[in-house]
Amino acid sequence: MATTYVKIDTSDLKGFVGKLDKAAQGEFKKELVNFMECLGYEFLRIVQDEIIRKQTVDTRLLLNSFSKGEQDNVFVLNEGSMTIEVGTNVKYAEYADKGHWLNPKGVNTRFVPGYWQGEHFIYEPGAKTGMLLKQKWIEGSHYWGDAVRCIEDMLPGLMEQKMEQWLQQFFM
Template sequence: MAGRYVSIDTTELRRFIERLNQAGRGKEFEKELSRFLDAIAVEFLSYVQDFIIQAGSVDTRLLLNSFQKSGEGNVFIAQEGGLQIEVGTNVEYASFVNDGHWLNPRGVDMRWVPGEWQGERFIYQPGAKTGMLLKQKWIEGSHYFDDAIRLMERMAPQFMERKIEQWLGQFFSDFL
């Protein structure tokens, strides 16, 4: 078949690749990506809060509020360059509530905790003559964080798919 050849016009493909490069380096796309990562992190924090409330784990608002962006004890990092999302809490007892814990330290069968009962709630008061005696016992965790991770893992592919479709329409509508 000498002298026969196929010619393919790659003008549109080259234009599309050029647009991908521009979008990848463009400030507008970086802002979009940053907003998206922030939204994913905030969504995850709302899942955590929902599971804390469902478990009835909160006697103060500290744990619940620490899973809110800018809340006391909150950890919130959402970077776009390396696509890193890190959210969590620095509240000391958060892992005890999630994972479970022994009521007393290792080797301590019973201990006295000074304070008073106000209805169903115990108020710790150092030096009080009243209080309660705690016996060694395992307190099961509510696994609120683990449940939120499982939910997010199930939901993330849908979030990503919708966002990619939106970005394709926003940045590449002339190719669709």
């Protein structure tokens, strides 16, 4: 019986393996880290938009804390575990988002020293004038949950676009 030989051209496979090696040398990881950082920035933008849209605050402290590099900002990119942590250290952020009692539970009224200037109350410690606060629930604006839902809705499309770009960049 005669032996038949088949010649298989693996040059395309070798090229693909070379591209995999190139991607593994750190270029792909750099791209992935950059993409994650951009997602963090996009989320911060969405949170700011929600705070403004819902007219959550008047002082801009909370709004500004959702900018990378601001005093109360939390923006941690952990490349080892490929995670990003975004948030704020502003103490009243959770109250503004989720809601809060105007007076602590169990306290029916509380005197706050200060004075009224037009429609705004100016807090002034030690003032003999002020206002009496009754216990009341202040509804939160839920800016955080709405921003999370928005980025979750956007993520599949963003990932699809990025994956197509990476396939073209590293493997085509």
